[in-house]
Amino acid sequence: MQKDDISQAVFELRAGNLVAIPTETVYGLGADARNPVAVRKIFLAKQRPSDHPVIVHLHDLSQLPEWTRDVSDEALLLANTFWPGPLTLILKKAPTVHEIITGGQDTIGIRIPNHPVALAVLKAFGSGIAAPSANRFGRISPTTATAVREELGEALHLILEGGQCAVGLESTIVDMSGSTPVILRPGMITAGQIEAVLKAPLAHHKNNAPRVSGSFHSHYAPVTKTLLCSTEQIDVLLTKPKENIAILARTFSTDHPSVIRMPADPLHYAHDVYQVLRELDKKNLQEIIIEQVPDTIEWAAIRDRLTRAAHSIIR
Numbered sequence: 273m274q275k276d277d278i279s280q281a282v283f284e285l286r287a288g289n290l291v292a293i294p295t296e297t298v299y300g301l302g303a304d305a306r307n308p309v310a311v312r313k314i315f316l317a318k319q320r321p322s323d324h325p326v327i328v329h330l331h332d333l334s335q336l337p338e339w340t341r342d343v344s345d346e347a348l349l350l351a352n353t354f355w356p357g358p359l360t361l362i363l364k365k366a367p368t369v370h371e372i373i374t375g376g377q378d379t380i381g382i383r384i385p386n387h388p389v390a391l392a393v394l395k396a397f398g399s400g401i402a403a404p405s406a407n408r409f410g411r412i413s414p415t416t417a418t419a420v421r422e423e424l425g426e427a428l429h430l431i432l433e434g435g436q437c438a439v440g441l442e443s444t445i446v447d448m449s450g451s452t453p454v455i456l457r458p459g460m461i462t463a464g465q466i467e468a469v470l471k472a473p474l475a476h477h478k479n480n481a482p483r484v485s486g487s488f489h490s491h492y493a494p495v496t497k498t499l500l501c502s503t504e505q506i507d508v509l510l511t512k513p514k515e516n517i518a519i520l521a522r523t524f525s526t527d528h529p530s531v532i533r534m535p536a537d538p539l540h541y542a543h544d545v546y547q548v549l550r551e552l553d554k555k556n557l558q559e560i561i562i563e564q565v566p567d568t569i570e571w572a573a574i575r576d577r578l579t580r581a582a583h584s585i586i587r
């Protein structure tokens with residue numbers, strides 16, 4: 273990490289410009305969260321609807337009172353256990369937070385990321401950085417600096433290099449602003465891990481819960497037609513193979529030229545999957561076929577993103 277890059281990032285943020293920042297989940301498109309003109313640039317660059325709230329990133333729990341109010345002991349317990357890390361908490365917002373951050377809601381999403389570059393920028397900047405994933409609205413989140421450049425290059429003053437993201441999928445979002453905790457977006461911190469810390473079961477996502485853009489059905493999607501298939505269906509497909517397709521296989525090995533081996537365990541799978549889909553999307557394939565992943569708590573976040581990436585699920 274270059275010290276100069278961190279200083280330049282802080283300079284750009286203070287000037288109201290956008291900076292792409294690596295985090296352990298995915299790259300974020302950062303702006304000064306106290307500057308509504310700067311935050312508006314995020315929406316323009318992403319072509320994201322303006323009523324969608326953005327997450328504010330902090331570097332230390334001591335900053336929480338500047339952004340939130342009435343934080344429960346349970347929320348603090350999660351914060352202390354999982355931050356810095358791939359968890360976003362939805363909390364009641366402090367009165368001073370601008371509505372462009374919250375999408376006009378009474379809540380705010382907060383996260384302390386676990387990446388040396390993100391933490392260095394946050395610390396040097398000293399305030400909150402609003403940062404959604406650095407992709408155009410509805411597309412796959414970038415997990416490398418190169419992917420950010422491909423997505424948004426022209427709109428950015430600076431893209432900080434931070435290597436490939438260790439986690440590879442967006443953070444788990446838990447709404448801690450109501451009477452019971454609710455998972456709004458599954459991530460690699462699982463419902464089981466959260467329940468174990470809270471010593472209480474989590475409620476299921478309700479329709480009247482706050483907006484999460486990942487809740488739109490066609491989110492995180494490649495442009496190429498993408499299908500989610502069972503292992504048996506892929507077996508059949510391999511007996512009469514089509515040309516110009518890719519098959520993301522998890523359980524079987526074959527030397528079929530269309531088959532791409534994916535990791536068998538969820539941590540490595542999550543780390544690789546967006547990058548694999550992004551590269552395949554450049555190849556003008558007819559179809560991307562993905563072998564379904566297990567319906568277990570460890571795979572929940574991956575299953576969620578694959579379901580959104582797929583244009584149809586073959587049952």
Ligand code: TXA
Nearest residue numbers: 297300325379380381404405442443482483484485486
């Ligand atoms: O891992 C991550 O969370 C990455 C990195 C960059 O931190 N960020 C990310 O941001 O995925 P974004 O904007 O792409 O997704 C955050 C989601 C959005 O769908 C947004 O609607 C939701 O969080 N969100 C933010 N504030 C919220 C709030 N107050 N209430 C409900 N949902 C909220």
Ligand code: MG
Nearest residue numbers: 404405413442
């Ligand atoms: Mg996103």
